[in-house]
Amino acid sequence: MVETFDRRIGQRVLAMAWGVLLVLAWGPRALAQESAGAHSRGLQAHRVDVGPVLDGVLDDGVWKEALFTSDFLQKEPEQGTPASVKTEVAFVYDADALYVGARMSSQSAEDIETVMTRRDESGSAERLIISLDTYRDRRTAYSFAVTAAGVRVDWYHPDDHEYVRDLSFNPVWEARTTRTADGWVAELRIPFSQLRFDAANEQVWGLNINRVIPRHNEDDFWVVVPRDITGWSSRFGELSGLRDVAPTHRIELLPYVTGDWSVDSGANPRAGTPFEDRRAYSARVGLDGKVGLGPNLNLDVTVNPDFGQIDADPAQVNLTDFEVVVAERRPFFTEGSQLFNNNNTNNTGPAYFYSRRIGAAPRLRASADYVEPSRATPIWGAAKLTGRLSSGLSLGVLGALTGEGHAETYDFASGEQGRVKVDSRTGFGVLRAQQELGKGSTVGATLTTVHRDIGEGEGRTGELAREAYTGGADFRLRLLDGEYIVSGFVGGSLVRGEPAALLRLQRSSARYFQRPDQSYVHVDPESRSMAGYTLGAKVIRQSGEHWLWNGSVGVESPGFELNELGRLSTTDDVDVNLGVTYRETKPGTFLRGYKVGLLTYGNWNHGGTRTVNQFMLSSEVTFPNFWEASLLLTYYPRAFSDQLTRGGPLMQTPQGLEASLIVNNNASGTNLWEVDAVAWTYEDGSGGSTVKGTVTVQPLRNLRLSLEPVGSLYTDARQYMATLEDGREETYARRYVFGTVRRRELALRLRANLFITPDLSLDAYAEPFASSGVFSAPGELARARGRQLRRYGQDGTSLSRGEEGDWDVTDGASSFQLGNQDFNVRSFRSNVVLRWEWRPGSTLYAVWQQDRSADSLRGNALAPRALGDALLSPGGHTFALKLSWWFPAG
Numbered sequence: 045m046v047e048t049f050d051r052r053i054g055q056r057v058l059a060m061a062w063g064v065l066l067v068l069a070w071g072p073r074a075l076a077q078e079s080a081g082a083h084s085r086g087l088q089a090h091r092v093d094v095g096p097v098l099d100g101v102l103d104d105g106v107w108k109e110a111l112f113t114s115d116f117l118q119k120e121p122e123q124g125t126p127a128s129v130k131t132e133v134a135f136v137y138d139a140d141a142l143y144v145g146a147r148m149s150s151q152s153a154e155d156i157e158t159v160m161t162r163r164d165e166s167g168s169a170e171r172l173i174i175s176l177d178t179y180r181d182r183r184t185a186y187s188f189a190v191t192a193a194g195v196r197v198d199w200y201h202p203d204d205h206e207y208v209r210d211l212s213f214n215p216v217w218e219a220r221t222t223r224t225a226d227g228w229v230a231e232l233r234i235p236f237s238q239l240r241f242d243a244a245n246e247q248v249w250g251l252n253i254n255r256v257i258p259r260h261n262e263d264d265f266w267v268v269v270p271r272d273i274t275g276w277s278s279r280f281g282e283l284s285g286l287r288d289v290a291p292t293h294r295i296e297l298l299p300y301v302t303g304d305w306s307v308d309s310g311a312n313p314r315a316g317t318p319f320e321d322r323r324a325y326s327a328r329v330g331l332d333g334k335v336g337l338g339p340n341l342n343l344d345v346t347v348n349p350d351f352g353q354i355d356a357d358p359a360q361v362n363l364t365d366f367e368v369v370v371a372e373r374r375p376f377f378t379e380g381s382q383l384f385n386n387n388n389t390n391n392t393g394p395a396y397f398y399s400r401r402i403g404a405a406p407r408l409r410a411s412a413d414y415v416e417p418s419r420a421t422p423i424w425g426a427a428k429l430t431g432r433l434s435s436g437l438s439l440g441v442l443g444a445l446t447g448e449g450h451a452e453t454y455d456f457a458s459g460e461q462g463r464v465k466v467d468s469r470t471g472f473g474v475l476r477a478q479q480e481l482g483k484g485s486t487v488g489a490t491l492t493t494v495h496r497d498i499g500e501g502e503g504r505t506g507e508l509a510r511e512a513y514t515g516g517a518d519f520r521l522r523l524l525d526g527e528y529i530v531s532g533f534v535g536g537s538l539v540r541g542e543p544a545a546l547l548r549l550q551r552s553s554a555r556y557f558q559r560p561d562q563s564y565v566h567v568d569p570e571s572r573s574m575a576g577y578t579l580g581a582k583v584i585r586q587s588g589e590h591w592l593w594n595g596s597v598g599v600e601s602p603g604f605e606l607n608e609l610g611r612l613s614t615t616d617d618v619d620v621n622l623g624v625t626y627r628e629t630k631p632g633t634f635l636r637g638y639k640v641g642l643l644t645y646g647n648w649n650h651g652g653t654r655t656v657n658q659f660m661l662s663s664e665v666t667f668p669n670f671w672e673a674s675l676l677l678t679y680y681p682r683a684f685s686d687q688l689t690r691g692g693p694l695m696q697t698p699q700g701l702e703a704s705l706i707v708n709n710n711a712s713g714t715n716l717w718e719v720d721a722v723a724w725t726y727e728d729g730s731g732g733s734t735v736k737g738t739v740t741v742q743p744l745r746n747l748r749l750s751l752e753p754v755g756s757l758y759t760d761a762r763q764y765m766a767t768l769e770d771g772r773e774e775t776y777a778r779r780y781v782f783g784t785v786r787r788r789e790l791a792l793r794l795r796a797n798l799f800i801t802p803d804l805s806l807d808a809y810a811e812p813f814a815s816s817g818v819f820s821a822p823g824e825l826a827r828a829r830g831r832q833l834r835r836y837g838q839d840g841t842s843l844s845r846g847e848e849g850d851w852d853v854t855d856g857a858s859s860f861q862l863g864n865q866d867f868n869v870r871s872f873r874s875n876v877v878l879r880w881e882w883r884p885g886s887t888l889y890a891v892w893q894q895d896r897s898a899d900s901l902r903g904n905a906l907a908p909r910a911l912g913d914a915l916l917s918p919g920g921h922t923f924a925l926k927l928s929w930w931f932p933a934g
Contacts, residue, residue, distance in 0.1 A: 085281030089135040100220035100231045110134035120263040127264040131255045144232040155259045158193045160746040160799035168258045168714045177250025178241040182278040183484040190219040194802040202382035206276040212378035216885035240340045242434040250280035258712035271629035274586040296334040302926035303327035317454045341431035346376040380430040383440035384476045393533035396490045398611035402444045406467040408504045412453030422447040436480035444472040465503030468496045484522035491515040494608040510541040512608035532581035537605045546571045560776040561693040565602045576604030592625040618648045636666040657681045670710040678702045689780045693828035700726030716740040732758020752793040774827040783822040788905040789815040803881040810874035814910035870914040871897040885930025893922040
């Protein structure tokens with residue numbers, strides 16, 4: 045059967061290859077038709093010797109000579125009709141920067157929403173947005189926005205999509221605004237050093253201008269991208285007249301110094317250990333540097349990069365065997381991250397690069413009565429080269445070197461103190477290259493490498509891979525003016541190391557080679573290497589008046605491995621997706637628009653076993669008052685899981701039904717709310733619901749408050765507990781033990797933002813969290829490929845529970861014990877951050893952070909007092925100061 049299934053995979057891959065060849069043959073003809081829908085609006089930028097004074101007044105002489113454009117059309121609420129109020133915008137430039145001057149008229153002063161927000165958040169404020177396609181590739185764009193309150197917002201469009209935005213783009217630029225008798229005025233200064241463009245005597249950039257007027261639900265554009273078109277920079281007009289903008293050797297230095305002081309509150313977790321009186325003070329310094337290589341390449345370096353965040357990573361209880369993915373927040377890794385991302389919105393390729401691998405906490409753990417783990421591996425240094433050449437070749441090259449990781453241990457009985465090495469010095473390398481083909485079409489390649497200086501394998505480091513390599517190629521064709529997107533990818537991986545390292549990878553949750561009821565893979569305890577491959581393709585119709593559709597297929601071999609530098613939950617997969625959507629974008633009497641879709645998803649492993657099957661019905665509606673609602677119904681037929689037994693035989697999964705509903709008010713309002721509800725039920729008795737609400741109010745122009753309660757109550761009738769020996773023949777002489785767990789969780793996320801000026805804010809985030817789980821009715825899998833459990837206390841077995849919650853089980857001549865896995869966790873995490881950008885690009889942070897937790901409490905986690913218990917849990921306070929300076933030169 046395995047050979048037959050592999051043959052079928054080969055036939056599908058061959059068919060896919062023929063399809064790619066046909067697309068490549070037809071592609072140039074389709075690409076040639078793109079000009080039919082393109083816009084040809086143009087605007088000239090005026091050269092000046094000295095730029096205007098940036099004061100938001102527009103009384104400088106240069107603005108009197110500038111050419112203003114004022115021909116704007118609505119996208120909302122009445123697409124294609126003239127804007128209800130006048131907007132005038134002009135561009136001038138000098139040798140160093142592009143200046144934008146704009147006058148926004150208004151029917152009355154009350155129509156101008158001027159609420160204050162945090163830097164890089166516009167909220168419900170009226171705003172002007174300037175979007176620039178500086179490479180004129182009709183695929184990417186930079187956007188700079190300023191609100192009527194003077195707050196700056198910026199982002200990057202990595203794809204030809206109006207609503208796909210990379211917020212990690214963080215340039216240094218300036219803006220000023222003023223109120224007038226009949227509206228407001230904005231003046232922007234965007235240094236050329238913060239933009240990337242091809243070297244040419246005369247620049248022609250793509251341009252679009254957008255004015256958002258929330259009080260009237262109005263969205264005005266210089267060039268309107270119709271609602272039934274998926275696109276953005278491919279529809280831009282042109283900004284010309286930029287002459288002799290010379291390449292600059294930009295040099296920017298951003299050193300920082302930070303210090304913190306930690307204070308324990310309540311029980312000291314180190315009490316009774318040699319670490320009890322460990323000093324609570326620490327300080328460190330670091331440096332980020334940037335050197336411009338011509339107008340379109342940047343060399344960035346960092347030493348000891350710092351984490352900067354306002355929201356703490358959310359608390360959660362993870363009962364799965366998969367890692368939790370955490371968002372990247374370090375500026376060195378977030379800036380320009382889109383150049384390393386092969387997995388864009390229209391591709392289904394693997395994630396070769398997950399930057400949180402660099403400097404993360406060691407993945408190995410020490411074993412002792414008390415362990416003082418290393419929370420992060422020190423980054424000795426890192427450098428990256430990013431940009432785009434005039435040939436249309438985009439490059440991203442990154443290298444990093446991290447130090448060793450250790451865990452300190454203590455044995456209470458013997459008083460012995462130890463230090464275990466859990467990570468070695470490691471070098472990381474990433475290369476991403478992407479060549480443009482025509483308007484918006486690309487072909488690219490990615491290579492990564494990891495090398496550890498393991499030596500003789502001190503401590504546990506012999507369980508880590510010594511070297512790992514991944515690589516792949518991908519393509520994306522934009523056809524018929526972007527109406528269709530065809531994409532595909534192929535890649536491979538190779539990991540080498542000691543047998544202990546390869547054994548850990550073979551037995552990991554990503555692959556479970558030890559599964560006893562399959563024959564196409566096996567555990568090799570002597571192996572020193574592992575290789576694998578992946579490939580896939582996708583085609584979508586993303587634009588059109590009513591009908592949209594998509595289809596994709598992807599394959600990952602059992603030996604494919606990305607987790608040394610990338611991200612991969614499972615492998616040994618064959619995925620198929622098919623979907624169709626009908627939508628209406630023209631406002632009607634009862635609805636402004638709606639969308640209905642059908643989607644099916646299937647997954648098989650390489651043994652031909654169907655592991656996942658889903659059928660989904662989705663619907664979205666927008667009401668005349670701009671409220672929105674969406675409903676998703678998902679049906680799960682029975683299938684077989686190769687994950688539930690965590691290395692054991694296949695286990696049947698039950699059929700079930702899940703429904704989710706989201707309702708929110710007008711996103712342009714000052715006060716916002718949203719309700720998310722999810723409910724599910726399965727034939728084995730599993731089921732439950734989660735309800736989340738969000739309320740955001742702005743009682744004062746410069747004060748915003750947000751409340752987000754989340755509550756869950758559900759039962760999992762097949763929660764994995766343990767794998768034991770001495771089982772029955774039906775389950776390959778092992779016992780795969782499951783229980784019913786009743787989960788309760790309650791969280792309350794609170795945010796408060798006080799905006800003193802556009803560059804000075806006080807932000808607070810707090811999250812009390814409570815979670816409990818009570819296990820009952822333990823039993824073992826009755827037979828491989830089955831779903832029923834052989835419940836303990838029945839079928840000739842006996843079951844009793846001790847005072848400590850442990851389960852004692854007797855099965856004939858065998859007796860064993862199951863540990864108490866009930867839990868009742870409370871935690872409280874909070875950050876209060878004062879942020880002051882005291883000069884452009886230079887920032888002072890003052891931080892107060894709390895981290896409290898307790899896991900030995902009793903009581904209902906859904907009771908309101910549970911959150912109060914979280915506030916009183918033992919933990920610590922950390923007070924920190926961070927000061928950074930931005931030094932531009934060259």
